[in-house]
Amino acid sequence: MVKLQGFQTLTNVDKALKDWLGAWSTKKPQQVALPLVDVCGRILAEDVIAMDDLPCFDRSAMDGYAVRFQDSIDASQSSPVKLEVIETGEVAVGQAKQVWTGSPLPKGADAVIMLEDTNREGNILEIYGPLTPCINIIRHGEDVKKGQLIAKEGTRLNPYNVGLAAALGYSTLRVYQKPVIAILATGNEVVAVGTQVGEHQVFDSNKIILSAMCQELGAETINFGIVKDNIEEISEKISQALKVADALITTGGTSVGGLDLVPDAVNRIGKPGIIAHGLALRPAMPTGVAVLNDKPVMILSGNPVASIIGFEVFGRPAICRLLGLNKTEQHLTLKAKLARRVSSVLGRKTYVRVLVKLEASELIVEPVSVKGPSAISTMTQSNGYVVIHENCEGLKEGEIVLVQMFGNIEVDA
């Protein structure tokens, strides 16, 4: 049996991603109209346009009295202006009408004076200074103008744009159906979580992690189980998965070892098959990407951290596209100071796991001590990635770096 002596060449990560994303069709998912209470976090399938001004009438911004500002021009502390408080009708010259925060502004009025700046005896109101026009009034259309774009197709809904749609009278919004991602683990040594582990066996923790990562992005997942290192069985499972899911993630079996059969299994099924396999990426070099039935297939490492990084690099943009997002949603990126030097290998894009801390209101980036790509604890001890470009050979202590945050920063409270 002839063995490949490692990967012959490693593909540049950006090139692999571009080629892969170009090898399957971009089509927007099916849509569904949902009530507003169910749309937060979903991807908008329509442009949301203001059907009217918001507010659609002038409102008082304060508890107080609606008046005509010109009546107040001569008012002063020593010589207050006296106005007649009316209960109904329009506010005429010399009149005032009580309003509460949010009340519609009575006709005739063009200013609101705050309750605490007035004195009232019976139906006589005293005011002690001049008002400017429109003071304490929320103007018709101040928040949003009719016809204004509120939220754009292909963006993710949050509490605030959903709230704005509600204020404008929307009761449902059209969102995209969630894509379904099948996840298949491979490996003779892998056993399902919740079962009994034998000697030299390991639990299928990758599936737990990758499912959770897919779900965090807003996709649904199907557990396609665990398959032994057998090319026929692997092919069979992959074919089944692609019948029911929008995309497939496999874990394990993707190095160049004799039992690393997933890329061969993929190529056996159809065209174009493997787009790239063996990447200039650390960790996660044995990652592969493929397309079958116009659906993306991500062939991730069996090593947990390598599978996580492979997912970040390829799974995230693919799933964002399947969700209907107009662009890839990255982790929130911040800038902070590197506490120690970090080494990397020239020609490899490197994902360094780091812990960002807030120390004396300074953001400090601690690289998490490097263990192999199987050490999940390096993920639980970190909250971000520093990505080192292929052209860089490490980063210096004290350098200001961009950090992609996947977790929160501990703040003493």
Add this chain to the structure above:
Amino acid sequence: MVKLQGFQTLTNVDKALKDWLGAWSTKKPQQVALPLVDVCGRILAEDVIAMDDLPCFDRSAMDGYAVRFQDSIDASQSSPVKLEVIETGEVAVGQAKQVWTGSPLPKGADAVIMLEDTNREGNILEIYGPLTPCINIIRHGEDVKKGQLIAKEGTRLNPYNVGLAAALGYSTLRVYQKPVIAILATGNEVVAVGTQVGEHQVFDSNKIILSAMCQELGAETINFGIVKDNIEEISEKISQALKVADALITTGGTSVGGLDLVPDAVNRIGKPGIIAHGLALRPAMPTGVAVLNDKPVMILSGNPVASIIGFEVFGRPAICRLLGLNKTEQHLTLKAKLARRVSSVLGRKTYVRVLVKLEASELIVEPVSVKGPSAISTMTQSNGYVVIHENCEGLKEGEIVLVQMFGNIEVDA
């Protein structure tokens, strides 16, 4: 009818929060054991301890051959060491055994040489340089040591600590039950989303926003509807809500106007009732906090932005405690440069809505043009808050400020 002339005094925000959190019992929620696929994002109700080393046996980190490092000491390019490849049993002096990434290390071996650094003819393996002990081996316990704390009670589970628990053989984890938050809108002018709006009426958008914010934190919500500005009806609804929910949020009716009846309605129900009402907070001055039946009640403004800020200041810490978290989970905080000066009023804690942008790898903070506390669009146009302390009178252009991020930063991709 005598009216209060505005709030007599405004309470300091930190004092109000401390007094209020001290006025109801801290007790951890009920627990439930759930399978690992369902626990991500939930709050852990137990300490997770490593029951064994991870990995629990020495494993190969590479595809290659397991050997004894001492056999390799004299190897060189010109004079390779030749080893006998064995198929089964222990690796003795002068022997090698093929291994794949993740394979258990055969007995007798103490190093792994990568496939690509060897040459094999039949069962003779040539190696061309000396190996160091333990090279390319994932050591027993390298990831986690038996007895190590993996995740702490009262913290939120993420894909990585759940994955680590899976790798260690956990199949379920005990998490806290979700708290239930009742949300009640008040106001004669407020109508439910999805119904017909009359002249001078507004939709109950606050409930949509606050429900989504509660759910983002991991709480469940009950829509307690909309009640008119009638003190008996308000009291009745509040009493009902506190029978079924762990906390109550009301919106509207909390200024000092004649129709602002919620604080009175609360005090009518029982003790201690209102803890603070009228806060040195901008926006959201009319916010109130109360305790009834040992449950927290948040009396938020009817103005959308004021209700959102009131929720951030009081709802967030209260709900974090009800979730079982050991401390309040804040938004991710970053540092960035203020693009323009921002004014604030001395003595008021001020929440400035800002848009953080990444420009030429510099993080820039643009204050979102200030509109009244009813303008929801200021939330949809921003992605963070800059909080100005009571002792500060505004912030200068170019100042480096801390930003609490509630949204992502747009990155051109």
